[in-house]
Amino acid sequence: MPAERAPSDTTETLRENDDEEGKTSPTRGNRLEGGKRPALPRSLGSEAAFVDLKLALARSLHSRRERKGLTQNQLAELIESSQSRVAKMEAGDRTVSLDLLVRSLLVMGTTKRELARIIPAPKRAA
16 A cells, blocks of 8 residues: 555546556546546536636736736735745745735736636536
8 A cells, every 4th residue: 555645636646546446436537438537526626726716816916017027026025925925926836825816916906807807717517
């Protein structure tokens, strides 16, 4: 049995968890009979949407900062944070809260309407 580890890559972790008979469970992310992939469990779909949201906000923060001609240090001063925190925000680091991303965008003059445009539309099931 493999050693326990933090599930940093959910897909990889799920793929390693086959049932006892060697067949894959419909929620494991592996292909089923006929080569079809099962639908992701709702929790994974919402996790993907959360990551997409964070990345969209992070990209917007980076592009807006550059358009305003600000350095990461200058933005850090505006939001009373550090340059390394701004770098993590722009990279979409998992330790950065949505709250901090949104507040930083607002400090830079982003309107509520602009924020609404940044948020990606949910992907519809086929």
